[in-house]
Amino acid sequence: MTRSNLHIKLSNGKNIICVADSSSAPEQGYIVERLLLPLFEQEDTEKELALLSEHCTMDDRRINATYRYVIDLTIKEIKFFEEHYSYSRGSFRKGSDITERYKDYLMTIDNNKVGQ
Numbered sequence: 001m002t003r004s005n006l007h008i009k010l011s012n013g014k015n016i017i018c019v020a021d022s023s024s025a026p027e028q029g030y031i032v033e034r035l036l037l038p039l040f041e042q043e044d045t046e047k048e049l050a051l052l053s054e055h056c057t058m059d060d061r062r063i064n065a066t067y068r069y070v071i072d073l074t075i076k077e078i079k080f081f082e083e084h085y086s087y088s089r090g091s092f093r094k095g096s097d098i099t100e101r102y103k104d105y106l107m108t109i110d111n112n113k114v115g116q
Contacts, residue, residue: 002066003020003022004069005067009073010073035051039051070094
């Protein structure tokens with residue numbers, strides 16, 4: 001199981017943090033197809049929060065998270081990073097930008113649709 005901390009700016013501009021607890025590597029498909037793409041289709045903060053509540057632990061971060069998604073619903077943008085926690089400092093740090101892995105997965109599912 002791969003966990004991710006999600007840093008999200010909702011369509012109304014409010015910032016929230018939550019945790020995707022299962023299958024959150026983009027290549028596993030679940031987070032992209034069940035959460036991220038449907039989240040971009042919403043234009044209503046209440047619907048965004050309902051979808052997030054269905055798939056995430058709200059108002060939480062996990063020290064054992066592998067990834068960090070930075071999602072801005074006001075401009076429909078996702079950035080994807082490694083996540084690091086410093087036990088000595090008690091703080092989270094955004095690691096390397098690995099957004100290309102997310103974009104590569106999007107291309108894979110787009111190509112599969114074309115081939116059908």
